[in-house]
Each structure stands twice: as C-alpha cells, then as structure tokens.
Amino acid sequence: MADAVIEIVGLNELPVIVELYNRIFRPIKDISAFRRRYQGRHNILQMVARLQDQPVGFFLGFELKPDTFFAWYYGVLPEYRRLGIGQQLLEAVHAWARQQEYEYVRFECQNAHRSLMHLALNFQYDIVGIRWDSGLGDNLIIFEKTLSSEP
Numbered sequence: 001m002a003d004a005v006i007e008i009v010g011l012n013e014l015p016v017i018v019e020l021y022n023r024i025f026r027p028i029k030d031i032s033a034f035r036r037r038y039q040g041r042h043n044i045l046q047m048v049a050r051l052q053d054q055p056v057g058f059f060l061g062f063e064l065k066p067d068t069f070f071a072w073y074y075g076v077l078p079e080y081r082r083l084g085i086g087q088q089l090l091e092a093v094h095a096w097a098r099q100q101e102y103e104y105v106r107f108e109c110q111n112a113h114r115s116l117m118h119l120a121l122n123f124q125y126d127i128v129g130i131r132w133d134s135g136l137g138d139n140l141i142i143f144e145k146t147l148s149s150e151p
Contacts, residue, residue, distance in 0.1 A: 001084035004049040004056065006092040017046060017058045024075040038062070043069070043100060047092060049076070049085050056080040059089045064106060068144075069097045071107035074116065086119055094123075098147050105147065108133075108140040117141065 009016075014031055022028040038044055041062040049057035057076035064070035071093060076085045097105050108131070109116050120143045129142040 001087075002051055002080070004051050004083075004085045004088050006047055006049050006088055008096070009046050009048050011044075011046070013046060013048060016048060016055050017060065020048075020055055020058045020075055020077065021073065023077060025073075034060070037072070045069075045093070045096060047089060049089055051080065051085075057085045057089055059093055061093065063102075067103040069093075069100070069102040069105050071105055074107070081115065086116070087123075090119065090123055094145075094147060103147060104144050106142065106144040108142050110136065110138055110140060112138075117143075120145075 014034060018029065018031050018034060021034075043063040045059070045061045047059040048055050049059075057080065058073070059071065059075075060073045061069055061071045074086060074089055076089075094105060105125075106128075107120070109120070111117075123145065125143040125145040127141055128144045130139050131142060132138075133140050
C-alpha cells in the first residue's frame with residue numbers, strides 16, 4: 001500500500017482538484033461548475049492525496065442533511081490506482097465525518113465504476129437506492145454507511 005499524505009485543503013486548492021478531476025472524469029468541467037455546486041452548501045470538505053508531494057487523488061463532499069455527509073467525488077489518477085490511495089481517502093473522510101458528528105456518509109456511483117463499488121462494499125456501505133441521472137443517461141447506485149458500524 002502506498003503511504004499517501006491525505007490533507008484537508010481550502011478553496012484556494014480548487015484549481016488542483018479541478019485539474020485532477022479533468023484527468024480522471026469526463027466530461028471535463030471548469031472551476032465555475034464546482035463553485036456553483038458549492039453555493040449554499042454547508043461543511044464543504046476538500047482533500048488531496050499526495051505521493052512525494054505530487055497530487056494523485058482527491059475528495060470533494062458536503063453536508064447533505066444534518067446527520068448525513070455526501071461524498072460528491074472521489075478520484076485517483078489511473079496510474080496510481082490499486083495502491084490503496086482510494087482506501088486512505090475513504091478512511092480520512094470517515095474520520096473527519098465522525099469528528100463532525102455525522103451519522104451517515106452517502107455517495108452515488110455509476111455502474112461502470114466497479115472498483116469504487118467494491119471499495120464501498122468492503123467498507124460496509126449498504127446499497128440504499130438507485131436513481132436516474134438524465135445528464136449521464138444512466139442509473140446511479142446510492143451507497144450509504146452508518147459511521148457507528150465501522151470498527
């Protein structure tokens with residue numbers, strides 16, 4: 001397992017996160033799309049995973065409702081996958097959410113992102129629903145974890 005440094009970063013690091021996002025996901029987004037999504041959101045959390053000072057992964061999330069934290073995006077550059085960086089990001093998010101006294105962490109995942117689905121199931125997430133995303137033209141699987149269920 002890689003020993004990534006996971007750090008909470010401020011909004012000034014959003015350009016780094018957007019660059020990582022655009023290297024991982026399609027369609028690409030500009031920084032304004034992220035800023036719009038943040039409008040009116042509470043407890044925005046941004047994390048960057050670094051290996052040897054190089055950003056290789058990120059996390060974005062915010063409060064969905066008072067007891068639930070929403071994991072909006074997890075991403076690890078393809079050349080750094082299967083090194084445990086996604087797991088380290090997930091663990092860091094869970095620790096932070098517990099400190100903030102959230103009871104649940106929730107995220108949505110496309111069926112094509114099998115590695116994230118496997119990671120979620122390994123971390124005791126439950127599948128709690130499915131919803132249609134007209135922008136993607138695909139169903140999203142909704143995962144949720146009760147934080148008190150993690151050892």
